Amino acid sequence: MKAQWPAWQPLNVRAAPSAEFSVDRTRHLMSFLTMLGPSPDWNVGLSAEDLCTKECGWVQKVVQDLIPWDAGTDSGVSYESPNKPSVPQEKIRPLTSLDHPQSPFYDPEGGAITPVARVMVERIARKGEQCNIVPDNVDDIVADIAQEEKEEDDTPETCIYSNWSPWSACSSATCEKGKRMRQRMLKAQLDLSVPCPHTQDFEPCMGPGCSDEDASTCMMSEWITWSPCSVSCGAGTRSRERYVKQFPDDGSICTLPTEETENCVVNEECSPSSCLVTEWGEWDVCSATCGLGMKRRERMVKMPPADGSICGAEVLEVEKCMMPECHTIPCLLTPWCDWSDCSVTCGKGLRTRQRILKSPVELGECTEELEQVEKCMLPECPIDCVMTEWSEWSECNKSCGKGHTIRTRMVMLEPQFGGDPCPEAIQRKKCKIRKCNRGQGNSDEKKRRKEQREKRRSKQGRAEGNSEHPGCRMRPWSSWTECTKICGGGIQERLMTVKQKIKTAQLSSCKDRKEIRACNVHPC
Incomplete structure (x- = not known):
């Protein structure tokens, strides 16, 4: 798999950082975290992204937009805020929106936050093993990893690591001595009393063209498991692949093959009594969610024997499957469902969304939140006169x-x-x-006009309205x-x-x- 992480630089400045990693039947979940500097507790990332498909193959490509998360350890509202620890520490939560105007994620209308980054994961090589095959016990896991990491002979069997990453570029660009680094991740420590060695390794190096080693040498991965034979009866072919772990320092192209094919034979004695069957189907889900269970797979008869006899090939297989120990089973949750409609038809309201706990409650306490509530804003409500x-x-x-x-x-x-x-x-x-009264109206009107004239002529106003x-x-x-x-x-x-x-x-x-x-x- 190849992943391209979020890039915070403007476009056309430099390419987004990327990394290559491999997945197998016991390690098919991808997680990463990237800090939103200079904030001490804002970050983006993915948690337990499953690279298996429902058909138990590998996903070809994953493109995921990312929103920022708040780890709840600092109470600042912007990048310029002084570091001030949150006491008590708040719950880790997504930053859907912030009410403070100084926040870089502030939205005065309370709308959903836009993504700030995007991660792209692309498959670059095919592996023959299926992703849902679980070894019977922890010893098998240790044995598989020990086989993959033969160079780590001094590593205690109780320490389970990922593979070493490719060597980084040399710290020196000239023929002066520098150093380069590679890393690995401690995935499990089965015995806490036994210390596990370091997860970083350094070695001296010099700039390109200065090493005694051939600068045009390709570093290839080990060959991946052979694919199933192309036929279920008779002669066919099978193939396997590998990929380039590190290209030559001088920038030349790797010419070593990344795929090889060989002949294979299934049931050499194909006869009139032989039947043609399909490839095995996918394994069913393990019958247990934790501990030991059983799983089965089937195949079908494509062509019965030519002589009319009964097909003797097995069409059903059953085998054991081991899930994580019951007391350590993780909290399995469905993705968040869509936000509900706003609780009001106008003005300010609330909306909610839920997710469901998939793992049985009796297998362990799950403290993850199952419901989220956030503010929503609709056009102002009409106000009548x-x-x-x-x-x-x-x-x-x-x-x-x-x-x-x-x-x-x-x-x-x-x-x-x-x-x-x-x-x-x-x-x-x-x-x-x-x-x-007849004539009274005209008389009253004349009288009123006369009084008004007298009122205007009077200096002292002695006759104001006496008649009325x-x-x-x-x-x-x-x-x-x-x-x-x-x-x-x-x-x-x-x-x-x-x-x-x-x-x-x-x-x-x-x-x-x-x-x-x-x-x-x-x-x-």
Whole structure:
């Protein structure tokens, strides 16, 4: 397998870092972690990415977009924040979004974070073994690894390592002495009382062209297991592969073969009583999730014997399978399902997503979270117009005959975000006090005009409204108040109060008066 890790440099600066690694039947899960410097606890990576397919082959290519994760050890909100340990340490979680405006992942609308990196894993060589074949016990695992890593004779059998990585480039680019390094990973320590050797190895080196060794030598991997024979009966062929572990230092091309083929024979005595069968199918899932179980595989008869006899070939195989010890089984979870719809149809709400525990509960406690909740934002909710209650009806605008009276109400809250508009703010209805005496209307009007002229001529205002208010002297009408609205229909009012009351006046004929009128009735 070849993996290309995330690159944080701008495009066209340099290629993304990459590495090559091999997988086999006991090591088919890939994990890695990359720090988002200079943050002390932000990172991206993958955990236990299974490179097996459901058909028990190997995946050809994996492309995965990555979002940042927070390890919960530092409480800073940006790259410039001072290092301040989180006490107590917070839970490891994905950074779907942050509310703080200084965060590099801040989204004022609370949307999902965009990926910050991408990892690509591509298969570069084929291996003959299947990925779900599990050895019967730990001794078989140790034996397999010991066979692959023959050069590590001094390694205790209780220490299980990965293969050594290829040698790094020499630290010296000239013929001065430098050093190069290779690494391996400690995968399991079966006996804690026995120390395991180092995981890094160094050796002296010189720059390209300075070594006594042939700089054009290719470093090849060991041959991978032979493939099954191409036929199930008679003569066929099989093949095996290997790959280039390290190209020549001088940049030349490797000419060594990476594949070889040989003849093979299956059931040499193919006769009329022989039957033709298919290749074995995939092994079924082990019957146990931990400990010892059984698995089976089948094949089919493609062509029965030519002589009509019964096919004697086996069409069913059953063998033991060993899963991890029950008390050490890992917490197996399904991938996260899609986010639910927002809990509201407008404004701010919440959404959730879940995943399911696949491993049986009785095999070990799982503390991983099974549900996540995050904020979601939809367009603002519409707000309808809010009005006050109607005012009392005003007095009739005529003292006799037909007139009208009005009532008004005011806007308390204007409509927003598409809410219902405001209804009418003023209403008018007819009113009739009493019939006017014939000729009385013209006489009253002339009298009123005469009084107004006298009022304007009077310096002291001694005759204000005496004819309309017998038995008392009234102060002049006050100025109209300001309109309650600048548009859409408001109201104004003015007052006339009693200045002096004559003793013989009736109570009902001498009192304060108030007038109301509509104003600013043009639409907004």
